[in-house]
Amino acid sequence: MTTITELAARDDRVASRPFLARLLSRPEVGSLVAAVVIFLLFMAVAEPFRNVANIGTILYGASTIGIMAVPVALLMIGGEFDLSAGVAVTTAGLSGSLLAWNFGLNVWVGVLFSLVLAVAIGAFNGWLLLRTGLPSFLVTLGTFFILQGVNLGVTRLATGNVASAGINDMSGFSSAQAVFGSEVSIGPVNLKITVLYWILLTVVGAYVLLRTRIGNWIFAVGGDAAAARAVGVPVRATKVGLFMAAGFCAWLSGMHLLFQFNTVQSGEGVGKEFIFIIAAVIGGCLLTGGYGSVVGASIGALIFGMTQLGINYAGWNPDWFRTFLGVMLLLATIVNLYVKRRADLR
Amino acid sequence: MTHRFRMSLLAAGSAAVLALAACSSSGGKQTEDEPANAGAATTPRMTIAFITHSGPGDTFWDLVRKGAEDAAKKDNVDLQYQADPDGPGQANLVQSAVDKKVDGIAVTLAKPDAMKANVTKAVQAGVPVVALNGGIDAWQSMGVLNYFGQDERIAGRAAGQKLTTEGAKKALCVIHEQGNVGLDARCDGAKETFPNIEKIYVTGTDMPGVQAAITSKLQQDKAIDRVLTLGAPFAMASVQSVKDAASQAKISTFDTNKELVGAIKSGQVTWAVDQQPYLQGYLAVDSLWLYKTNGNTIGGGQATLTGPAFIDSGNVSAVEQYANNGKR
Numbered sequence: 001m002t003t004i005t006e007l008a009a010r011d012d013r014v015a016s017r018p019f020l021a022r023l024l025s026r027p028e029v030g031s032l033v034a035a036v037v038i039f040l041l042f043m044a045v046a047e048p049f050r051n052v053a054n055i056g057t058i059l060y061g062a063s064t065i066g067i068m069a070v071p072v073a074l075l076m077i078g079g080e081f082d083l084s085a086g087v088a089v090t091t092a093g094l095s096g097s098l099l100a101w102n103f104g105l106n107v108w109v110g111v112l113f114s115l116v117l118a119v120a121i122g123a124f125n126g127w128l129l130l131r132t133g134l135p136s137f138l139v140t141l142g143t144f145f146i147l148q149g150v151n152l153g154v155t156r157l158a159t160g161n162v163a164s165a166g167i168n169d170m171s172g173f174s175s176a177q178a179v180f181g182s183e184v185s186i187g188p189v190n191l192k193i194t195v196l197y198w199i200l201l202t203v204v205g206a207y208v209l210l211r212t213r214i215g216n217w218i219f220a221v222g223g224d225a226a227a228a229r230a231v232g233v234p235v236r237a238t239k240v241g242l243f244m245a246a247g248f249c250a251w252l253s254g255m256h257l258l259f260q261f262n263t264v265q266s267g268e269g270v271g272k273e274f275i276f277i278i279a280a281v282i283g284g285c286l287l288t289g290g291y292g293s294v295v296g297a298s299i300g301a302l303i304f305g306m307t308q309l310g311i312n313y314a315g316w317n318p319d320w321f322r323t324f325l326g327v328m329l330l331l332a333t334i335v336n337l338y339v340k341r342r343a344d345l346r
Numbered sequence: 347m348t349h350r351f352r353m354s355l356l357a358a359g360s361a362a363v364l365a366l367a368a369c370s371s372s373g374g375k376q377t378e379d380e381p382a383n384a385g386a387a388t389t390p391r392m393t394i395a396f397i398t399h400s401g402p403g404d405t406f407w408d409l410v411r412k413g414a415e416d417a418a419k420k421d422n423v424d425l426q427y428q429a430d431p432d433g434p435g436q437a438n439l440v441q442s443a444v445d446k447k448v449d450g451i452a453v454t455l456a457k458p459d460a461m462k463a464n465v466t467k468a469v470q471a472g473v474p475v476v477a478l479n480g481g482i483d484a485w486q487s488m489g490v491l492n493y494f495g496q497d498e499r500i501a502g503r504a505a506g507q508k509l510t511t512e513g514a515k516k517a518l519c520v521i522h523e524q525g526n527v528g529l530d531a532r533c534d535g536a537k538e539t540f541p542n543i544e545k546i547y548v549t550g551t552d553m554p555g556v557q558a559a560i561t562s563k564l565q566q567d568k569a570i571d572r573v574l575t576l577g578a579p580f581a582m583a584s585v586q587s588v589k590d591a592a593s594q595a596k597i598s599t600f601d602t603n604k605e606l607v608g609a610i611k612s613g614q615v616t617w618a619v620d621q622q623p624y625l626q627g628y629l630a631v632d633s634l635w636l637y638k639t640n641g642n643t644i645g646g647g648q649a650t651l652t653g654p655a656f657i658d659s660g661n662v663s664a665v666e667q668y669a670n671n672g673k674r
Binding site for chain 1: 369370371372373374375401402404405407408412524546547549551552553554555557558559561562563565566567579582583586590591603604605608672
């Protein structure tokens with residue numbers, strides 16, 4: 001509730017304090033307002049939403065999106081899309097599991113192999129993009145289909161099934177589960193470890209973007225790659241690096257998928273790439289690049305998590321679930337746009 | 347960096363990798379059993395197209411396909427397995443099988459309206475067609491020879507009946523694919539014999555999402571003491587949900603796989619409705635072979651039901667060994 005009074009107080013003083021106007025024109029502020037509105041809405045209509053113990057569930061739902069929304073937002077600010085981000089998560093989970101299972105290795109070998117593979121896929125995306133000059137939309141759409149087929153094909157070749165075999169009886173599983181799939185209790189709230197990774201990634205991402213030279217490079221290559229190159233920004237390294245960051249986060253999500261559920265279904269992850277992009281857009285990233293915010297993308301993920309679970313908490317008719325979701329997302333984006341316009345006018 | 351230093355670094359690095367690569371003392375592929383091979387028929391080689399509506403990566407269809415492949419091996423059949431979850435796409439696969447002049451077609455009719463025209467055309471072209479898994483109300487009108495599957499509504503009723511006799515109060519029916527009539531029929535069937543059921547729709551291709559959604563529903567409605575999932579992987583996800591929500595709800599499910607059989611054995615899942623997917627695939631291919639070599643039809647114009655059967659703590663040990671071979 002403090003946030004509301006704070007916001008109201010800010011609103012009154014905006015005109016006289018130009019630095020607050022500047023604050024309001026930050027890309028993530030619109031999404032913050034939208035998040036508060038949606039938060040209040042569900043606080044009002046859904047009784048379980050008010051229960052502190054349920055925060056863990058909401059944050060978990062948000063974190064599985066947020067871990068990927070952070071690098072996807074950075075990529076979008078850098079002017080590129082990654083449509084393969086959703087299935088790359090599945091690829092990471094499957095590859096680690098299958099390698100360890102097939103050769104009877106310690107699962108940590110699979111974890112490391114999966115890391116190398118996931119980052120390599122990102123690097124491949126970036127390399128192909130720069131090599132061919134094709135739009136990233138097309139390049140990563142290609143990778144999306146390739147990975148989808150590879151996920152299914154390799155899984156069947158290795159196991160004869162379409163899901164990876166259970167590995168919870170293998171050496172190293174429990175220690176890996178402690179790293180990627182554990183949870184901690186803070187008072188009544190059970191926090192999954194993904195929430196901590198999500199917050200950590202957000203902080204690191206925001207710091208890199210706003211406080212380092214690399215962050216300036218990201219804005220520059222997304223705004224105008226040719227101009228950036230002319231003033232000496234390493235455009236290639238920046239873009240490939242961004243794709244590799246997406247690969248790294250896909251690995252992190254994939255490891256959670258594997259160690260939380262023990263098996264990975266090879267058809268998973270399709271369609272999630274758009275949810276990551278939606279989270280980034282709600283958070284103020286422009287589809288054209290050069291503008292956006294990591295914190296905003298994380299707030300976008302939070303909005304998504306709140307909406308998704310809030311509808312359940314409110315006990316609304318599930319037939320309309322997708323419609324509610326769509327309306328909520330549209331409203332969030334419109335509020336975002338409105339706040340930004342008002343702020344820019346001042 | 348000196349050459350020697352680099353070499354020693356390399357050596358240390360590879361030693362670390364080797365140490366880490368120490369083989370897992372348990373689990374993995376070596377511990378799996380190799381399935382036994384059955385004898386093969388000496389009838390002339392024939393080609394059968396096996397066309398389903400399965401999406402990529404659904405464990406259920408693994409079992410169907412394995413049944414079909416085993417029957418094909420035994421009957422000297424060249425099996426061409428194809429799948430398209432999209433109705434018109436699947437209908438197109440039927441047409442292309444007719445164009446290829448296959449000796450028989452086994453097809454699922456989960457979307458009967460989309461399939462009807464092309465299946466009827468195949469029958470008129472003289473290709474024997476059998477149906478399996480979906481379309482229990484539609485197969486006869488298309489001139490299809492046999493049907494192997496379960497009536498989803500009957501299976502739902504059986505599940506609801508079991509919930510009632512077990513004294514459950516309120517159940518949550520988890521639908522993992524929006525718009526799949528078979529899944530809705532299961533929930534609706536269960537509602538007929540156990541009225542206090544609420545549906546929830548989740549995205550089956552997003553496991554963390556499924557888990558969080560079930561958790562939130564259990565937190566919202568504390569009265570729910572049963573979770574009824576419609577596929578084995580979702581039952582496994584809800585085990586975690588129940589724990590997260592600190593709920594007392596028990597979990598039951600439709601359909602099985604190897605992990606689920608293990609979960610029934612360990613008591614995490616109470617029971618599963620089994621429609622014997624392996625049998626559906628096997629019978630579909632075998633019945634075509636019987637029809638081609640001996641003119642036989644199965645079922646006397648009625649559907650041949652492969653389910654519902656229940657797997658629970660009482661019979662799970664018997665099922666377990668088959669599940670380990672990936673056939674239950």
